[in-house]
Amino acid sequence: MSVVSISGMTKTFPKGNVTALQEIDLEVEPGEFVSLIGPSGCGKSTLLRVIGDLIQPTSGTVEVNGKGAHQARLDHDYGIVFQDSVLFDWRTVTKNVALPLEMLGWDRAKRKQRVDEMLRLVELQGFGDHHPWQLSGGMQMRVAIARALAFEPPLLLMDEPFGALDEMTRERLNIELLQIWRRMESTVVFVTHSISEAVFLSTRVVVMSPRPGRIAGIVDIDLAQPRSADTREDPRFFEHVTAVRELLRSVGADDHGSVLAEEIT
Amino acid sequence: MRARLRDWIPAIVVFAAGIAAWQLSIEIFNIQKFLLPKPWAIVHACWTQRHELSSAGWLTLKEALGGFAIGSALGIAFATVLARFRRLSDALMPIAIAANAIPIIAFSPIFNAWFDPLSLTPRMATAGVLCFFPVMVNTLRGLTSVKPSQVEVMRSYAAGELAIFRRVRVPTALPFVFSALKVATVLAMIGAIVSDYFGTFGSLGITIKNSVALFDFETAWAAILVASILGVGMYVTVSLVERFTLKWDPTRQERGTA
Numbered sequence: 001m002s003v004v005s006i007s008g009m010t011k012t013f014p015k016g017n018v019t020a021l022q023e024i025d026l027e028v029e030p031g032e033f034v035s036l037i038g039p040s041g042c043g044k045s046t047l048l049r050v051i052g053d054l055i056q057p058t059s060g061t062v063e064v065n066g067k068g069a070h071q072a073r074l075d076h077d078y079g080i081v082f083q084d085s086v087l088f089d090w091r092t093v094t095k096n097v098a099l100p101l102e103m104l105g106w107d108r109a110k111r112k113q114r115v116d117e118m119l120r121l122v123e124l125q126g127f128g129d130h131h132p133w134q135l136s137g138g139m140q141m142r143v144a145i146a147r148a149l150a151f152e153p154p155l156l157l158m159d160e161p162f163g164a165l166d167e168m169t170r171e172r173l174n175i176e177l178l179q180i181w182r183r184m185e186s187t188v189v190f191v192t193h194s195i196s197e198a199v200f201l202s203t204r205v206v207v208m209s210p211r212p213g214r215i216a217g218i219v220d221i222d223l224a225q226p227r228s229a230d231t232r233e234d235p236r237f238f239e240h241v242t243a244v245r246e247l248l249r250s251v252g253a254d255d256h257g258s259v260l261a262e263e264i265t
Numbered sequence: 266m267r268a269r270l271r272d273w274i275p276a277i278v279v280f281a282a283g284i285a286a287w288q289l290s291i292e293i294f295n296i297q298k299f300l301l302p303k304p305w306a307i308v309h310a311c312w313t314q315r316h317e318l319s320s321a322g323w324l325t326l327k328e329a330l331g332g333f334a335i336g337s338a339l340g341i342a343f344a345t346v347l348a349r350f351r352r353l354s355d356a357l358m359p360i361a362i363a364a365n366a367i368p369i370i371a372f373s374p375i376f377n378a379w380f381d382p383l384s385l386t387p388r389m390a391t392a393g394v395l396c397f398f399p400v401m402v403n404t405l406r407g408l409t410s411v412k413p414s415q416v417e418v419m420r421s422y423a424a425g426e427l428a429i430f431r432r433v434r435v436p437t438a439l440p441f442v443f444s445a446l447k448v449a450t451v452l453a454m455i456g457a458i459v460s461d462y463f464g465t466f467g468s469l470g471i472t473i474k475n476s477v478a479l480f481d482f483e484t485a486w487a488a489i490l491v492a493s494i495l496g497v498g499m500y501v502t503v504s505l506v507e508r509f510t511l512k513w514d515p516t517r518q519e520r521g522t523a
Contacts (some may be wrong), residue, residue, distance in 0.1 A: 054417050073423055080421045086414045090436040090513040099432070103422040133515040 001066050003155050003187040004028035004051055009060030011046055019212035020046045024060070026206065026215065030154075033181060033188045035198035035205045037244065038251075043213025044191045045159050051189060052080055052157050065154060076104060078155040079148030083163045085140040087132035087147075093119070094128035097147045104151055118146040121180060138169040145177070149184060156181075158190045162197070171229075174200055178227055195248070199223075199240045200232060207244060209251035216251040219243050302483045307490060310483035317472060318484075322491045325457050325469040328385050329499065332392020333453035337446055339393070340400030347401075348408035348434065349426075358405070365398035373460035388464060392456030396449035400442070407441030408434045440514055443507040450503050454496035 004026065011021040020043040028034050036044040049055040050062055053073040064072035072078065079100070087096050094115050101111045119125050122142035132140055141161055148156060162170040174197060181188055192198050198205045202221050209216040221240050223231055231237055284304050290296065291303050298306070311318060347354035369391065376387035411434050419429045461470020469488050476485040 049417075052421055054420060073421065076423060078421070080418065082414055082418070084414060086412070086418050088415065088433070088436070089515060090439075100422045103419075103424055103428065131513050131515070 001030075002027045002063075003030050003032070003065060004189065005061075005063040005066075006051070007061050009050065009057045009062055011043070011050060011055065012058045021050070021057075022212040022214050024213075024215060028187060028189060030187055031185060033178075033190065033201055033203045035190045035192055035202040036208060037192055037195065037198045037205055038208030038213070038216075038248070039210050040193070041213075042208040042210040044208050046213065047208075048080075048157050048159050048189060048191050052078060054080075076100070076151055077153060078157050079151070079153040080157040081141075081144050081148045081159065081161045083160040085132070085137075085144035085161075087140055087143055089132055091131075092128060093124065093130050093132065093135070093143050096132065096143055097150050100147060100151050114150055115146075118150050121149070121183075122146045122176070136169075137165055138173060141165065141173060142176070145180070149180065149186070152184065152186075154186060156186050156188045158188065160191050160193065163193070170197070171232075175228065177201065182226060195241055195244050196232070199237060199244060200227060205240075205244050207247040207251065217247045219247065299480060299482050302486050306483045307486040310481075310487040311490060314484050314487055317467075318469075318487060318491050321467055321469045321472045321488065322495060324385070324467060325454075325461060325492065326495050328388040328457035328461070328468065329392055329450075329453040329495065331385065331389040332394075332456055333396050333449055333499070335389065336393035336396030336453070337400045337449050340397045340445075340449075341404050341442065343397075344401045344404035344408060347405050354405060354409075358402075361398060361402060365402065369394050369398075370456065370459050373456075374463045376460070377463055382464065383466070385466075388457055388460045388466075388468070391460040392453040395452040395456040399448050399452070400445045403441045403445035404438055407438030410441070411437045440511055440516075443503065443511065446503050447500055447507070450499040451496060454492065454499065458492055 005028075006024050006026045009021060009024040010019065012019045024047060036047060038044050046055060050057050051064065051069060053062075053069040062069040065075075065077050067075070067077075088099070091099065094112075097115045097118050098111045101114060106114070115128070116125075119128055122145055124139060124142055124146070127135065127139065132143065135143065144161070148158075162173055165173065177188075178201060188201075190198075190201060192201075199219075199221055205219045205221060207216045207219065208214065219240065223234065223236060223240065287301070287304050291301060302310075347357060372394070373387070373391045376390045380386035380390060415433050415437075416429055419433055424432070457468075458470045458473075461468045462474055464471060469492050472488040473485045473492075476482070476488065
């Protein structure tokens with residue numbers, strides 16, 4: 001059974017009658033790491049939110065773990081991470097990570113145990129009593145990931161989680177994320193506008209075209225697992241990067257222009 | 266702690282210098298006491314009139330505190346309801362903001378007609394109405410200035426409106442509420458003293474009015490001093506509660522003062 005199953009899904013925003021997504025069909029199998037990439041305005045973040053039932057599709061069906069997206073949200077079937085880590089300043093790191101567990105009604109002892117595990121997983125032991133603003137951007141993002149994974153959701157949705165970080169932090173967190181993904185055996189849907197990040201992380205890269213947002217093509221990334229810093233120097237890595245870039249160019253998004261547009265918006 | 270004490274030294278020095286300049290200028294320019302009594306004479310009057318001042322101060326404090334508590338509580342309650350029903354708040358907010366511009370203190374003699382003028386109620390009402398508007402407007406602004414992404418995160422945990430209110434809206438609103446409450450302490454004391462002037466009660470405003478009528482300016486100034494200390498006390502108390510409650514607030518970390 002697919003973790004995510006979307007068929008014939010269209011999303012129109014009534015304001016200005018904008019078609020953000022048109023006739024999207026996508027299946028994500030368990031254990032996959034799927035990236036959505038495309039120029040700004042291609043609706044990749046909207047697609048992620050539709051999967052998470054944070055936005056309702058206009059037509060078509062969206063299923064997560066074989067049930068409607070709405071029911072999946074109520075069942076805590078996914079964890080979500082945004083570009084801005086969206087931590088709560090008034091909560092310590094420990095309490096931020098514990099928040100979804102509170103919502104699930106876990107008792108204090110069980111919460112504490114899990115939070116300790118999660119902080120070890122993202123290598124933030126000893127920072128539990130800090131407030132988010134006392135941490136660097138990369139550490140904040142690790143807290144957000146720990147929070148999203150705290151209740152072991154079968155699906156992890158990530159919306160440009162590393163977009164605001166510097167290149168070195170981003171590459172390190174990429175490797176950490178892959179380690180977590182393997183260890184937790186979860187499924188990831190990952191929005192990015194970095195071609196190399198998409199290729200490095202993913203088992204499949206979904207290339208989207210803008211206005212209206214459509215799936216232009218899917219590139220299978222069969223680079224060996226587990227991936228490491230060496231993967232980025234593998235000639236096959238560059239072949240995949242080129243393939244994704246060509247596809248982006250064919251949909252009218254010169255990758256240079258698209259990156260620029262992303263930065264402006 | 267030592268560093269904090271050092272932060273206060275400039276203010277203390279300026280304050281002491283101001284008092285010294287006050288005392289000196291009276292000596293040098295031979296200022297009449299109905300214009301400005303000597304600081305020492307005011308302190309002396311505080312002592313000799315301590316019984317009247319403490320009972321008057323107690324009454325005024327009760328008026329101010331009561332008005333502050335009722336006005337602020339109602340302000341927060343109204344804001345909570347309005348935050349839930351955006352239609353209602355869209356209709357009422359312009360009216361509330363306009364009402365805030367009304368010199369509410371002018372209603373003070375009217376409140377004497379509405380409520381028993383021999384009780385504390387009309388004075389509390391004035392102080393309460395003065396507190397109500399800024400607290401309501403600020404609380405509503407706080408409750409509605411939640412980041413949409415934080416609400417999205419909560420919804421991804423299947424959180425309902427109540428959980429979002431408790432865990433996101435309230436903490437976001439708290440800094441707004443506290444800055445309004447600090448303003449409200451000052452307004453409550455102003456409301457209490459000014460409405461005292463229209464009363465017949467043994468409160469601080471009456472002490473000031475009667476002492477001036479009897480050319481007892483030292484006592485009038487002493488009563489003003491008591492009122493100031495009470496007002497500052499209320500403000501500082503709220504500031505301390507704020508500092509304790511908002512320990513997490515990053516914008517408050519560097520600034521040491523209340």
